Amino acid sequence: MLLPLHTIPHAMFPDTPEAAEAAFYAAFEARSLDAMMAVWAGDDSIACIHPLAAPLNGRAAVAAGWRSMFEAAGQFRVQVELAHEIREASQVIRIVREYLAIGQETEPRPPILATNVYRKEADGWHMVLHHASPLQVGGTLPVRTPPVVLH
Amino acid sequence: MLLPLHTIPHAMFPDTPEAAEAAFYAAFEARSLDAMMAVWAGDDSIACIHPLAAPLNGRAAVAAGWRSMFEAAGQFRVQVELAHEIREASQVIRIVREYLAIGQETEPRPPILATNVYRKEADGWHMVLHHASPLQVGGTLPVRTPPVVLH
Numbered sequence: 001m002l003l004p005l006h007t008i009p010h011a012m013f014p015d016t017p018e019a020a021e022a023a024f025y026a027a028f029e030a031r032s033l034d035a036m037m038a039v040w041a042g043d044d045s046i047a048c049i050h051p052l053a054a055p056l057n058g059r060a061a062v063a064a065g066w067r068s069m070f071e072a073a074g075q076f077r078v079q080v081e082l083a084h085e086i087r088e089a090s091q092v093i094r095i096v097r098e099y100l101a102i103g104q105e106t107e108p109r110p111p112i113l114a115t116n117v118y119r120k121e122a123d124g125w126h127m128v129l130h131h132a133s134p135l136q137v138g139g140t141l142p143v144r145t146p147p148v149v150l151h
Numbered sequence: 152m153l154l155p156l157h158t159i160p161h162a163m164f165p166d167t168p169e170a171a172e173a174a175f176y177a178a179f180e181a182r183s184l185d186a187m188m189a190v191w192a193g194d195d196s197i198a199c200i201h202p203l204a205a206p207l208n209g210r211a212a213v214a215a216g217w218r219s220m221f222e223a224a225g226q227f228r229v230q231v232e233l234a235h236e237i238r239e240a241s242q243v244i245r246i247v248r249e250y251l252a253i254g255q256e257t258e259p260r261p262p263i264l265a266t267n268v269y270r271k272e273a274d275g276w277h278m279v280l281h282h283a284s285p286l287q288v289g290g291t292l293p294v295r296t297p298p299v300v301l302h
Contacts, residue, residue, distance in 0.1 A: 045237045047246055049264060052287045055246050057235045084208045086196045086268075086279055091242050093268065093280060095198055095206050113200060115266055115282045117237075117244065128237055129244055131266045133284030136203045 014039075017092040017118040020125040024116070025078055031070040037063050041119055041126040049131040051112060074103035083113070090120040091128075097135065111135045165190075168243040168269040171276040175267070176229055182221040188214050192270055192277040200282040202263055225254035234264070241271040242279075248286065262286045 014020040020039060027035035037059065040046050044058035048065055056065045079099040086093040094116045099108040117129035165171040171190060178186035188210065191197050195209035199216055207216045230250040237244040245267045250259040268280035 047235045047237065047244075049246070049266070049284075052285060054286065055234050055264065083206050084198045086198065088242060088270070091239060093198075095200070095282075113206065113282075113284075115200070115280065117268075119239070129266065131246075131264075131282050131284070133200075133264075133282070134203060135205065 014124040014126070017094065017125050020118050020127060021080075021094060021096075021116060024127055024130075025080055029076050029078060031076070033063060033067055033070060036066050039127050041121060041128050046128050047131075048129070049133070051132050051134050077101045079108065081111075092118045092125075094118070098132070165275040165277070168245060168276050171269050171278060172231075172245060172247075172267060175278055175281075176231055180227050180229060182227070184214065184218055184221060187217050190278050192272060192279045197279050198282075199280070200284070202283050202285050228252045230259065232262075243269045243276075245269070249283065 014023055023035070024039045027039055040059065040062060042059070046057075046059060046062055048056045048062045050056075050065060050069070053065075056062050077100070081097045081099070082094060083097055084095040096114050096116060098112040098114055100112060101108045112132050113135040114130060114132040116127060118125045119128045165174055174186070175190045178190055191210065191213060193210070197208075197210060197213055199207045199213045201207075201216060201220070204216075207213050228251070232248045232250070233245060234248055235246040247265050247267060249263040249265055251263060252259045263283050264286040265281060265283040267278060269276045270279045
């Protein structure tokens, strides 16, 4: 039996950047490549930067990056905290702190800082950029690190 | 004598994202806080993330970050290479690799990856976001690093 349109789960048509972001992290925790790629915009302008890694540009490269991540690791749990937001009519930038725990870890790792950019399209809001990078400040710096770069 | 309007240097009214980006890196190399803050949009939605550091939000915090950087270090030289671009009518995202040399260094440091976002405003294009992070892939990883984060 087909469901009437109004009963289709809201997340299928993310009508706010917040809904798109919730779908992004839900897909991440579920390690679902299909759900993940549904969050991203449909064109090849998209780009994804995992921490310390080179940028992945276009849908094929972005999907390959998530596939290898989902295959390599166990269960993820992630808590997300908004740090800053830049809102335009059709594009929203959200800077968030991600607190990630992997597998049986009971303590979250040091936070990751991510810039998430969402674009309003005909079928709702979609991610066009994810730039994630380590956030190591103050006491959380490990004893031996690469030389601190100034920029 | 006042210059006629059409002789005012082009860089004062950056009419492309590329011109705004050129002005950004010129201000960085010149260590000019005035020139740097003229590149940024005039409102407090702006955000700047230096490598491994917490986000600086709003003009006062962004300016304080650049001031302390310009005071702390010697001469910078930076080469910039475009890695990817996402163009909208009034907002452009440019992902670049920055090759930085500081002071008397003759070899550039390992590249920094930066997401630069520019917004079209009444007086031209201005930066609204700079998210810079270390790019360490393959052979450039130091022997001892923090545990590699997966996301």
